[in-house]
Amino acid sequence: MMKEEIIGRIDLINEERINMKLIEEIREIGKLYHVQGCDESQIKKAEKDLNMEFPNEYKEYLKEYGAISFFGTEWTGLNVEEYIDVVRVTVKERELNKNFPLKYFVLENLGIDGLLTIVSENGKVFSWNPNGKINLIAKNLIDYLEICKKR
16 A cells, blocks of 8 residues: 555544544534434535535534534524525625635624634634634634634
């Protein structure tokens, strides 16, 4: 087996661990509200509608939970009402704000001066405001979940 193949397999195993850790961390939240999880075809359609690919962490979250709410935190997803539907919310922000970065989706609307939490295709989590200011706040969804749990 070549070195590149071994590294590729290790990376895949590590990514699967990260995906499962997110699901486990969400499962441990008290008073968690969620909807029915999604299937692969729903996720692919959402990605097509947004002309982007979701990070694997977010795909696993969608499959397991659809969307979640806890402690005043609401993450976008699928199988939900329009105001937290990831496609509708992201499309709306793109239409309203020409500064909204491409290849990002809205994870959470904080409801404070237009401040949003957005996620890039590579899974990094940012705060963003309509003036176009963007700040990295977490390297992945697991880290952002920890921030949300401390609110």
